Amino acid sequence: MEQAGMEQGTRGELVTRLAETIKAVTAAHPLRVAIDGPPAAGKTTLADELAAVLRAQGRDVVRATIDDFLVPRAQRYRRGRYSAEGCYFDAHDRAALCRVLLDPLGPGGDRRFQVSVYDAESDTRSSPPAATASADAVLLFDGVFLLRPELIDRWDLRIFVSVPFERTIERAQVRGAAALDGSAADIERSWRDRYIPAQRLYFATARPAEHADVVVDNEQLRRPAWEVRPPEGSPGDPDR
Numbered sequence: 001m002e003q004a005g006m007e008q009g010t011r012g013e014l015v016t017r018l019a020e021t022i023k024a025v026t027a028a029h030p031l032r033v034a035i036d037g038p039p040a041a042g043k044t045t046l047a048d049e050l051a052a053v054l055r056a057q058g059r060d061v062v063r064a065t066i067d068d069f070l071v072p073r074a075q076r077y078r079r080g081r082y083s084a085e086g087c088y089f090d091a092h093d094r095a096a097l098c099r100v101l102l103d104p105l106g107p108g109g110d111r112r113f114q115v116s117v118y119d120a121e122s123d124t125r126s127s128p129p130a131a132t133a134s135a136d137a138v139l140l141f142d143g144v145f146l147l148r149p150e151l152i153d154r155w156d157l158r159i160f161v162s163v164p165f166e167r168t169i170e171r172a173q174v175r176g177a178a179a180l181d182g183s184a185a186d187i188e189r190s191w192r193d194r195y196i197p198a199q200r201l202y203f204a205t206a207r208p209a210e211h212a213d214v215v216v217d218n219e220q221l222r223r224p225a226w227e228v229r230p231p232e233g234s235p236g237d238p239d240r
Helices: 011-024 043-056 084-089 094-102 165-179 184-206
Strands: 031-036 061-065 138-143 157-162 214-217 225-228
Touching: 011 043, 011 157, 011 214, 011 225, 031 043, 043 061, 043 138, 043 157, 084 184, 094 138, 165 184
Parallel strands: 031 138, 031 157, 061 138, 157 214
Antiparallel strands: 214 225
């Protein structure tokens, strides 16, 4: 159902609108776009769809995800596998994310970046070779907790993907069954004890939807709704 203040349309219309929004933002460095939202909200799919459209338009796109900025499992789960506080405070290497990716692409950066500091297969820190972004590149970065206070000023455009928590559980179970990745009971416990309470903590302390430039209601995947808001700062400000 279309919400007050939101447009509703097809996925193609959504992605086209997001591409137009990105094109309208100017900066004196590569554009850093956050695609935030709860787990299983559809952030990665949306980022990939948007990357395909931007590349077809001739834009240089850097794709990266928070999953490649995890810390090793022993640190992630030091408060317990199902700890919501551990999920929010301990799971990600935010300092490295800023150091190797967001700051090099930001104001005064040298555009030399890395898209990963963690190797999931070996559960170890990694340091892949650096690449150099073009001055007009777009970083599309998807993940959780991207609009928390430590990161919010690193983004030039902030997109928040909203989905009811119960729907994210359903999607996670379908995804887990397809990948044979854990039992339905274990997935549900992870969501109810760790991921959803961590998101509630995030919502209460950071209020991410309030700070987003674009909010996408992604409950209906084929008929999403969205709201594009005036940015908090001037799009032409070279320090954004």
